[in-house]
Amino acid sequence: MISVEGVSRGYDDGARGTVRVLDGVKLEVAKGEFVAIVGRSGTGKSTLLHVLGGLDTGFTGEVTVAGTKLSKLKDGALSRFRNESVGFVFQSFHLVQGLSALENVMLPAAFAAGEGGGEAQAREALTRVGLGDKALRLPSQLSGGERQRVAIARALFNRPQVLLCDEPTGNLDAQTADEVIALFKSLNAQGLTIIAVTHEDRLREAAGRVVSLTDGRLST
Amino acid sequence: MKRAALRKLVRLQLSRDRRGAFSSSFGIAIGVASLVFFVALGLGVGRVVREKIFPVDTRLVDVVPSQLAIGLFGGKLDQDAVDRLARLPGVQRAYRKMNVRVPAVSFYDGDFFGRRLRMGIEVLAVGVDPDFVRADVQLGDFSDPGVGKPIPVVAASRLIEIYNKSFAPARSLPQLSATMLVGFSFPVDWNRSFVASVAPGKVTSSQLQVVGVSDRGLLAGVTVPLAVAVRLNQEANVDAATFTGVALQAASPSDIPAIVAAVKDMGLRIDDQERRMSENAGAAVAITTSAMALLSALICLLAAFNIAHALSAAVRARERELGVMRAVGASRADIFRLVLAEAVVLGLGGGLLGTITAILAALGVDMLAGHVLPEFPFKPDTFFLVPAWLPLLGVALGVLAAVAGAWLPARRASRIDPARVLAGQGA
Numbered sequence: 001m002i003s004v005e006g007v008s009r010g011y012d013d014g015a016r017g018t019v020r021v022l023d024g025v026k027l028e029v030a031k032g033e034f035v036a037i038v039g040r041s042g043t044g045k046s047t048l049l050h051v052l053g054g055l056d057t058g059f060t061g062e063v064t065v066a067g068t069k070l071s072k073l074k075d076g077a078l079s080r081f082r083n084e085s086v087g088f089v090f091q092s093f094h095l096v097q098g099l100s101a102l103e104n105v106m107l108p109a110a111f112a113a114g115e116g117g118g119e120a121q122a123r124e125a126l127t128r129v130g131l132g133d134k135a136l137r138l139p140s141q142l143s144g145g146e147r148q149r150v151a152i153a154r155a156l157f158n159r160p161q162v163l164l165c166d167e168p169t170g171n172l173d174a175q176t177a178d179e180v181i182a183l184f185k186s187l188n189a190q191g192l193t194i195i196a197v198t199h200e201d202r203l204r205e206a207a208g209r210v211v212s213l214t215d216g217r218l219s220t
Numbered sequence: 221m222k223r224a225a226l227r228k229l230v231r232l233q234l235s236r237d238r239r240g241a242f243s244s245s246f247g248i249a250i251g252v253a254s255l256v257f258f259v260a261l262g263l264g265v266g267r268v269v270r271e272k273i274f275p276v277d278t279r280l281v282d283v284v285p286s287q288l289a290i291g292l293f294g295g296k297l298d299q300d301a302v303d304r305l306a307r308l309p310g311v312q313r314a315y316r317k318m319n320v321r322v323p324a325v326s327f328y329d330g331d332f333f334g335r336r337l338r339m340g341i342e343v344l345a346v347g348v349d350p351d352f353v354r355a356d357v358q359l360g361d362f363s364d365p366g367v368g369k370p371i372p373v374v375a376a377s378r379l380i381e382i383y384n385k386s387f388a389p390a391r392s393l394p395q396l397s398a399t400m401l402v403g404f405s406f407p408v409d410w411n412r413s414f415v416a417s418v419a420p421g422k423v424t425s426s427q428l429q430v431v432g433v434s435d436r437g438l439l440a441g442v443t444v445p446l447a448v449a450v451r452l453n454q455e456a457n458v459d460a461a462t463f464t465g466v467a468l469q470a471a472s473p474s475d476i477p478a479i480v481a482a483v484k485d486m487g488l489r490i491d492d493q494e495r496r497m498s499e500n501a502g503a504a505v506a507i508t509t510s511a512m513a514l515l516s517a518l519i520c521l522l523a524a525f526n527i528a529h530a531l532s533a534a535v536r537a538r539e540r541e542l543g544v545m546r547a548v549g550a551s552r553a554d555i556f557r558l559v560l561a562e563a564v565v566l567g568l569g570g571g572l573l574g575t576i577t578a579i580l581a582a583l584g585v586d587m588l589a590g591h592v593l594p595e596f597p598f599k600p601d602t603f604f605l606v607p608a609w610l611p612l613l614g615v616a617l618g619v620l621a622a623v624a625g626a627w628l629p630a631r632r633a634s635r636i637d638p639a640r641v642l643a644g645q646g647a
Binding site: 046047050053055056075076079080082083084088090092094095096097098099103107108109110111112154158166 | 221222225226228229232235236540541543544545546547548549550551552553554638639642643
């Protein structure tokens with residue numbers, strides 16, 4: 001499902017020159033796997049996740065996700081890849097204020113190349129995360145856990161092959177975090193491939209495989 | 221990007237910052253209102269100049285004899301010269317004109333449209349080929365009726381305007397219209413003058429009857445059939461063989477330059493005094509209008525800067541939201557279009573508001589002018605001309621200014637690095 005081969009990524013850090021965040025990273029993830037990426041802050045976990053999701057294109061090496069070679073894609077094709085093949089879940093939820101839960105979930109449909117999913121598909125995604133009855137609420141009318149579940153529903157809306165989660169429980173209390181982790185396990189059990197960057201022990205324990213990123217290199 | 225989603229996202233963003241949106245649209249509205257108002261004013265005043273004050277026919281060239289003409293060396297405007305002029309390439313018709321070279325006065329003592337009028341006035345007359353004014357003749361045949369019968373004359377429409385707006389009010393005389401004037405007769409004594417010396421011959425009297433009103437009529441006098449002018453000149457033993465002028469009608473306005481050149485080659489002059497006055501007045505109006513339009517364009521430019529500033533701030537504030545859109549599949553072009561669409565709505569709103577304001581202001585000015593300004597010659601019913609393209613231009617300018625202002629912020633928005641802003645490092 002995912003193949004990462006010799007991926008490096010550096011940033012220009014002014015006087016310090018180029019800082020290498022990823023250094024020849026290799027990773028293989030099979031379809032239906034639940035992988036947790038751990039490591040200290042600033043070790044490049046989020047960068048790796050962004051590379052996998054086609055958000056970060058400044059890398060060298062080969063990345064193939066769901067049969068798509070990302071290094072060769074231009075902006076339009078990369079956007080389509082993000083729209084159709086992957087779903088993102090962020091620590092800060094990143095919902096659009098002013099849009100209802102349902103409209104937030106349907107946001108990917110706005111940028112779909114074809115017809116995209118409709119309202120029924122969005123309601124189905126909300127039901128899947130347990131928010132079927134709160135579809136018309138605004139983000140400001142939802143709790144933190146509910147917002148994160150809306151964000152997960154948005155990530156699931158276009159039925160992606162891979163779910164990429166960046167510290168998905170980082171802003172949640174313990175009980176809500178447990179609910180979200182349970183949701184991830186349930187989704188994974190249904191065959192969804194999940195890669196989660198986390199500091200959270202419980203999420204790490206929920207994952208089938210844990211890889212550690214240290215000094216820009218992955219180790220199992 | 222789906223149109224329905226685009227509409228929703230644009231509406232959402234504009235409703236979040238209503239004050240900013242109103243401020244941006246208002247700036248554009250002022251610029252557009254100013255432009256539409258002044259262009260409409262310029263067009264309206266220009267129309268008055270062109271159609272009422274100096275009604276110039278763009279296909280006519282007035283030829284007059286050269287002041288330096290000597291005998292056979294050209295410059296004399298006799299029938300032979302007229303025939304040659306009529307044969308010039310591009311000339312469709314040649315209308316001869318001959319002044320009545322005999323002085324004349326009119327003593328009027330009688331009823332003048334319900335008022336008693338006693339007046340003595342010097343009369344100037346020019347004879348023209350009947351076809352020159354035939355379209356404006358409303359009574360009888362515009363030809364020489366023969367000795368002792370009323371002579372048909374055509375009055376100048378501008379003369380009636382000047383009479384109605386200045387002479388009639390000053391003397392408490394009735395207002396006249398072209399229809400009223402047709403059929404009116406008044407006496408004339410030929411070979412008589414208050415100011416000029418007269419020929420040794422006798423004084424003859426006849427009646428002049430107004431048979432029409434025309435833009436082509438002599439402004440400070442009356443226009444009679446050419447045959448009448450020839451007859452009167454012959455009776456007074458003055459020149460009845462050469463013409464005062466010839467009006468050449470070109471097949472097309474584009475033929476005029478070549479005709480003018482050929483006329484000059486013949487040693488004749490072009491009387492373009494009226495045309496030049498019209499052009500000068502038109503140019504003055506055009507320059508003033510252009511200056512005001514430029515000022516309006518500058519206001520629109522300032523409005524564009526205002527929009528650029530407002531949208532830049534809005535894009536900075538929405539970096540994460542735009543980053544999320546990129547994460548869920550928006551391309552750079554989608555984000556660019558989204559910000560530009562917001563500007564189009566602002567421009568459309570400002571353009572419409574400005575255009576409507578300008579048209580209402582024009583109606584207000586016309587209404588005010590009708591009540592406040594005194595009557596004067598050529599005072600129009602409206603000072604404004606709003607052709608269909610002008611409101612469209614106003615709205616288009618509003619949209620253009622908004623899009624121009626939004627271009628850089630939209631570009632900046634499309635280049636937001638989603639990885640940076642979603643990692644929490646964005647501003």
